[in-house]
Amino acid sequence: MSPRPLRRKPPEKPVDNRRAIRNILTLLKDHKWKLILTVVCAVISTAFTIIAPLLIGQATTLIYDGINNLIHNTGSIDFDSLIDLLTIVVALYAVSSLFSYLQSIFLIEVTTKISYDLREKLIEKILHLPMDKVEENKRGDILSRVTNDVDSLQNGITQSFIQLITAVITLIGVFLMMLSINIWMTLATVILIPIAFLLIRFMTKFSQRYFLKQLEFKGSLNGQIEETFTGHDIIRAFNQEDISMEKFESDNENWFSHEWKSQFYSSLNGPLMNFISNFTYVVVAVLGAVFVLQRVIAVGDILAFFQYTQSFTRPIQQITRVMNQIQTAMAASERIFEFLEYEDEENPSSNEISEIKDGITFENVSFSYTPNEKIIKNLSFDVKKGEKIAIVGETGAGKTTIVKLLMRFYDLDSGSIKIDGMDIDEYDKHSLRSLIGMVLQDSWLFSDTISKNIQYGNLDATGEEIKDAASQVYADNFIRQLPEGYESELNEDTDNISHGQKQLLTIARTILSKKEVLILDEATSSVDTRTEKLIQKAMDKLMEGKTSFIIAHRLSTIRNADKIIVIENGKIIEQGTHEELLALKGYYYNTLNAQSRENV
């Protein structure tokens, strides 16, 4: 008579069970004592629940005998004993409820703490991973570890831990209690269990086939919906509505025809369990009655048995459900630990660097993201303190990679980058990075106030200094025009200010941080021309008196640079000043010429 369970998805399977279990166990180990308390409470609670039906049965027998006495006029119901029995029952239940509550409290404290710690560790890991590891994993994938996986691990531990324990205790306890009443009735009940298990297993396997099948169709339908809604303009502009609808309908029908079957077969577990528990009920009623007549058991024992069989089928349902949850949890823990086991970014040297005295040298630098695909090939050039270097070249030539190497986001394949003659590997990474300011085109800001975002450059900066930095880069004007000025909140996608304005803020942030070396990526066409002009002015301001690497697009920047390096396919093809390069009459000269003809 139980309600049908909701549709169950087949669990994600972990790859290495033993390792997953070992990982989960290490998590649990820190909370050993609370967990032991949990188990103790669970045992007490379950034990008391198991004893109660026996007493209820005895109370029923008392009543039955009393009624018989009344009929035969040999006495009445023994109320004293009845009250005694019932009082004990109430006490048992009270204790059991109390411990069951305590048990769940202890457990939830443990698991909530575990997931709190895991989230913390994951974020810490994200923050300390080497760049290539971060880039190697899909963003959504990493995020789902922090949220979904931690969640399903917590659920898995909470549910499975306690349900497994109570289920096992209940099964054993109930089995013993039933045995104490009657061995044959017990056997009749118990024999159904393995059958139920096998049937459920079979059903799950069977329905899994349909489940996986419908999953495919679901994916393709969802993909189509996503695509259509994103490309809505095209659909309309090219009169594709009918075609799109047709395609949708066929996908929709396809999914439906598999989906309802999958749902049907997987929901059959409910009727199955229902049948088994009903069947047991009848067996107990009939066998029980027969044994009562043979004076083997008392009438109340039938009632007790009813309650026991009920608490016998429930744990079985629980165990099958828990098994799935455990698998999901193990899969989740595997994904979490796989991530946590990544090596942190190394920072072996404690050699702090606080200023540049001489200059920066690239010596035969080679680098590749993936083996055999050299992005930077044998690159050499040097920059004196206070010089401006313009890096020019087509998209994909490797310009950004060069500056990222200076930041030590990646390790070189060969060659070396030196500051004041010492390899940058020999410096403390953090101090090296603190030396360099970076303004890239995709400007990262976080959803907080504008003032907090600028302050990011120097956490100790005062409000005055923040405003000052903003005015220096011509951002003060637009900030003041916002409804709440400097205290305006950027929203989650930080799209309540324009792209150009965001870039001004990142420049203000960098100016505030007072870096010695700057890496700047000049704006391209994605910003409108007038904002762009502002950004350029702000960048010029920022560069005053600093050693700068500029990924340059503007002729005026390039012309004013102390040195220009022209990159093609990861190699320097020309380097020198503007005049030198013009005199060379090479690539630089030719492009520039073509360019001027186009525009003037």
Added chain:
Amino acid sequence: MKKLFKPMQNKIHLILFIFIFLLIQVYCDLTLPQYTANIVNIGIQNTNFQYILDTGLIMLLMVAISALATVGVSYFSSRVSSGYAKDLRKIIYNKVLKFSNHELNEISRSSLITRTTNDVNQLQGVLGFIFTTLIFAPLLGIGSIIKVFELQTNLSWIILVNFVAVIILLVVIMVRVLPYFKITQEIIDRINKTAREILIGIPVIKAFVRQDFEEDKFQKVNKEFYDVNIYVFKTILIMLPLMTMIMNIMVVLILYFGAYDAINNGILTGDIIAFIQYATQIVTSFLMIGGFFIMLPRFLVSGRRISEVLNTEITITDGEIEEISTNSTIEFRDVSYRYPGSEKETLKNINFSLKPGKTTAIIGGIGSGKSTILNLIPRLQDPTSGEILIDGENIKKFNLKSLREKISFTPQKAILFQGDVRSNMKIGKSDASDEEIKNALDLSQVDFVEDLAEEVTQGGSNFSGGQKQRLSIARGIIGKHDFYLFDDCFSALDMNTERKIKDNLKELKDSSILIVSQRISTIRDADEILVVDNGEIVDRGTHDELVESCEIYKEIANIQIDYMEALL
């Protein structure tokens, strides 16, 4: 919400089947305690073996019927809930296809996607739950109550007392916890947001060496989440032990007062046993309904989100005139456009016309309203005031299909569809031959496609931005149209490629062309250039005229001449 029930209408007969099968199931299940009572009261009392066995056989029959009925319920409820989801999805999809940009901007596109997929799934999930609880639970409850009265005891008040106790407990806990559900959701969102932000910002965080700062930031949200969780769980977890306690005390009470009843009214032991079982069923069914109401808010949220889509009014109406003459002229007359909810007009009093054989260009900064002008022509959205005319007739009078047939539209964001290169090109011209496709690809400088059957993944993600733009241009020019609209679609191309494509576009010289761009080089050859600033046309003329007369144009030109596009 009414529209949500529409897909249900053609399934009423199926739901009736569910109801009938559930009725059968409940009926059969509920006879069992009654038969047990009979076994005790008659079979045991009179030592009648035959009676016990006979009753047992009848019970088995009931169990078998009940089992078949449950299979039936599963079958029909799967069909109904899956079918409902299918039909609902279709209704939403069909509706969204008719949306104009106006509606698309009101409910964002990504939200529309979740509404069509996740929210429908949510509803479907709840639907299965409704059949098992909203129909099953009352049937079980009412059936049990009838059975209880048939037993003719004086114990019914005990059930009532328990009922009240359970309700009070539920209400107290829900009142304490419900507000926190929303808070929890908000914190989860914040955790996601913070984690995402950190992940995206890794290079900047590393550059500023702000790892500790970010850790602290995350820890704050994380701690909040922890505290709320502990509170919510501690409150909710008290429910189960207390519920069990209440149920068990009920059994005890029944036994105690049953004993008195036995003396005073002569009820029998079997009846007490049956009574206990029925009473348990009643409370259980009540708990199931309570559980449903816990699920209800989730259902309502999804339901509301979907009905919002279904209730959205579509602003674009179809016209009747199907015939549009070739070589027609499009004229904007005092056209203004204001985004819903915006105070500022995106476009103000726009006047210009597109004439056959002429190229018109629009230049202006980001957010100046250039793209909006383009969107108005194929009626992706309608102007808020003013008129757009084709040969003197308002475009609203024309059949949408015929109108759009006349126009080729290449948007700023190049979007391709899953399939292959050929299928994508056929969107531009449904009966295009391979020859025509290859020609269009050549004209658009698509030199990276070797085979027309080359796969295009969802959204065209297997091509780079520049490649997508070229494919999208090819799609735009493959068909013969009277008007070609290009919305800044050369931005990801380098100067050489752009020049080559533009040379090739001269093949379209009999039609009218409208190009939107931020680059002077793209538009300098146009017959007329409109300079748009802040939604207004501030100046118009040829390149040579504007360079002389227009301040804004001069400014743009000066900056760009200083700009080394080819070295990009």
